[in-house]
Amino acid sequence: MSNIEKLLSQKAFDNEYTKGMIGLVFVGNWIVSRNQQFFKKFDITMQQFNILRILRGQHPKAANINMLKERMLDRMSDVSRLVERLRKADLLERKSCESDRRAVDVKITSKGLQLLKTIEEEVAQLDDVLKKALDPLEIAQLNSLVDKVLAQY
Template sequence: MSNIEKLIATKNFTSEHHRGLVGLIFVGNWIVSKHQQFFKQYDITMQQYNILRILRGQHPRAANINTLKERMLDKMSDVSRLVERLRKSDLVERKSCEVDRRAVDVKITAKGLQLLKTIDGEIEKLDDCLKSSLNDKEVVQLNKLLDKVLNAY
């Protein structure tokens, strides 16, 4: 019996492809859970962290809401709501775009940059789940396989 079969207490996979898909979903959810636990200590979510990283990459330029939506890892995120929560925590500032008054420009604040600097010093802990189980060659193979799956869509 494989680990995935033990963890979800089933042997009822219709094929190895089905088993692989269930395994990906299970591992993906497990990794998300680890990330949620990690970011809780900084009082932000994974999605808020993603926005802060995007804004740091744009810094000192602003980004608009559509740019953030396009670059988010979680495409289902309500970016406007996430930005508002970050604004209330003084991690970002938002203002009407000078070129298009309907658009909103978002910039990371010094406090937001400092938070990311703090997280940068600890973020490697999240890599441990791959580092402790896969060697360098296996990680390269994993990345190629994931790219292959993504390229099919």
């Protein structure tokens, strides 16, 4: 009996593809839950962290809401709402775009950069799940397999 079958008290799956899909969903949810707990102590969400990292990559240039949406890990996020919450926390600033008044320019603040620096001193903990379970060859194989599945996206 596999670990996923034990964890779900499942006798057997119809086939290996179903087992693989359920295993990926289970592991994905477990990892998201761990990440949510990690970011709570910094008073931000995973999605807000993602936005701050994107903005740091753009720094000192501004980004716009559409670019943030395209680059988010969670494409279902309400980016405008997330940006507003980060603005209220002084982690980013937003202003009307000079070349297109309908668009909004978004930039990370020095406070946002400092928060990222603080978080990244501890963020390696999030990799521990994979580091404990997989050796370097296995993680490379996992990344290759994930890449192969993402080719269907």
